[in-house]
Amino acid sequence: MPLQDWMKIISVDDHVIEHPRVWRDRLPAKYHDAGPQIIETAEGHQVWRYEGQLYPQIGLNAVAGKPPSEYGMEPVRYDHMIPGCYDPVERVKDMDIDGVHAALCFPSFPGFGGGVFQRAEDKELALLCVRAWNDFQVDEWCASAPERLIPLALLPTWDPALAAAEVERLAGIGTKAVSFPDSPVPLGLPSFHHKTHWEVLWDALEAADMPVCLHFGSGGYVPGYSFAAPAQPDDFPPFAVAIATFSTNLMWSTADLVFSGLLQRHPNLKFMLSEGGIGWIPYILERLDYTWERHRWYQNISRVDRPSDLFKRHIWGCFIDDVHGVASRDAIGIDKILIEVDYPHSDSNWPNSRKRIAENLIEVSDEDTHRIVELNARELLHFGDGAR
Numbered sequence: 001m002p003l004q005d006w007m008k009i010i011s012v013d014d015h016v017i018e019h020p021r022v023w024r025d026r027l028p029a030k031y032h033d034a035g036p037q038i039i040e041t042a043e044g045h046q047v048w049r050y051e052g053q054l055y056p057q058i059g060l061n062a063v064a065g066k067p068p069s070e071y072g073m074e075p076v077r078y079d080h081m082i083p084g085c086y087d088p089v090e091r092v093k094d095m096d097i098d099g100v101h102a103a104l105c106f107p108s109f110p111g112f113g114g115g116v117f118q119r120a121e122d123k124e125l126a127l128l129c130v131r132a133w134n135d136f137q138v139d140e141w142c143a144s145a146p147e148r149l150i151p152l153a154l155l156p157t158w159d160p161a162l163a164a165a166e167v168e169r170l171a172g173i174g175t176k177a178v179s180f181p182d183s184p185v186p187l188g189l190p191s192f193h194h195k196t197h198w199e200v201l202w203d204a205l206e207a208a209d210m211p212v213c214l215h216f217g218s219g220g221y222v223p224g225y226s227f228a229a230p231a232q233p234d235d236f237p238p239f240a241v242a243i244a245t246f247s248t249n250l251m252w253s254t255a256d257l258v259f260s261g262l263l264q265r266h267p268n269l270k271f272m273l274s275e276g277g278i279g280w281i282p283y284i285l286e287r288l289d290y291t292w293e294r295h296r297w298y299q300n301i302s303r304v305d306r307p308s309d310l311f312k313r314h315i316w317g318c319f320i321d322d323v324h325g326v327a328s329r330d331a332i333g334i335d336k337i338l339i340e341v342d343y344p345h346s347d348s349n350w351p352n353s354r355k356r357i358a359e360n361l362i363e364v365s366d367e368d369t370h371r372i373v374e375l376n377a378r379e380l381l382h383f384g385d386g387a388r
Contacts, residue, residue, distance in 0.1 A: 138175060
């Protein structure tokens with residue numbers, strides 16, 4: 001059945017390109033020079049400078065409005081992006097063009113899970129930078145259209161107590177979700193399996209009923225792209241390998257979570273798998289259960305909690321364009337599927353997202369379609385009332 005006009009698409013994975021003054025406007029004056037700032041390079045690029053390192057704005061992260069034949073990895077300037085990449089007023093106009101009602105937006109310069117600040121040397125400044133980005137989300141980006149833009153936050157992942165305190169602060173200012181590394185281990189942090197390190201953070205998130213977004217690559221590892229460059233550059237895989245295998249990050253995260261024990265200790269904790277598709281979920285659930293049936297007796301994993309049951313209680317998947325995943329919706333669970341648009345990244349279908357989502361859902365009932373495109377996100381993020 002067609003996607004009905006009254007159904008409002010809520011994207012749980014879009015991205016914001018931070019404008020040059022995000023941190024300068026919010027950091028104490030003594031940190032203006034040390035904090036993140038945009039500089040011009042001799043080659044004419046605009047790049048972020050922070051703690052002596054340069055961070056280019058990769059072209060693939062801001063390609064909305066360009067045909068695929070013009071995509072590229074080279075650094076991109078603000079005047080080469082359409083304004084909706086960094087201006088919230090223009091973003092809402094682009095959402096209107098795309099037929100999208102609301103969006104949850106991940107960061108760009110800090111990394112999807114704040115990895116830039118996790119790796120920073122000056123952790124006092126890094127904490128201020130994390131809080132500045134979170135305040136920017138609430139008081140500038142989302143405040144421009146609170147019924148359309150949904151606040152997401154970063155956490156100071158290097159200190160669970162500070163992260164828990166930030167969750168409590170965020171709950172008080174209206175933040176709806178937090179981004180966390182899809183695997184903490186590549187960042188040098190304890191894994192999901194650690195029974196004490198993260199507990200204060202999980203407690204705070206559970207108390208706030210705030211879902212945790214695990215965006216692919218937010219732990220600093222991207223398959224096929226994070227490998228050390230070989231002696232012969234021609235042997236290095238193209239980035240297409242990484243793009244095609246994004247979902248493998250989140251398969252790993254799913255297995256990690258269901259075998260970690262943390263879901264049993266925190267029965268109300270919720271995880272969203274961001275930008276990984278859903279077509280792989282039935283397979284990994286089948287494989288996890290098969291593994292559990294055979295190997296639970298001698299390993300340090302639960303002998304009573306079936307992995308697929310834990311998934312259905314705690315984990316949500318989302319998709320941009322996934323015909324196979326939609327065909328497998330009953331095996332995944334209609335109430336565990338969300339929509340993502342990925343504007344302004346290269347996987348986005350902007351300005352035709354609504355049309356392509358409708359094509360993905362053409363065989364799905366009105367009731368299930370409404371749940372996938374809107375109601376699941378409203379309930380999970382406590383966003384609006386879902387009324388027509």
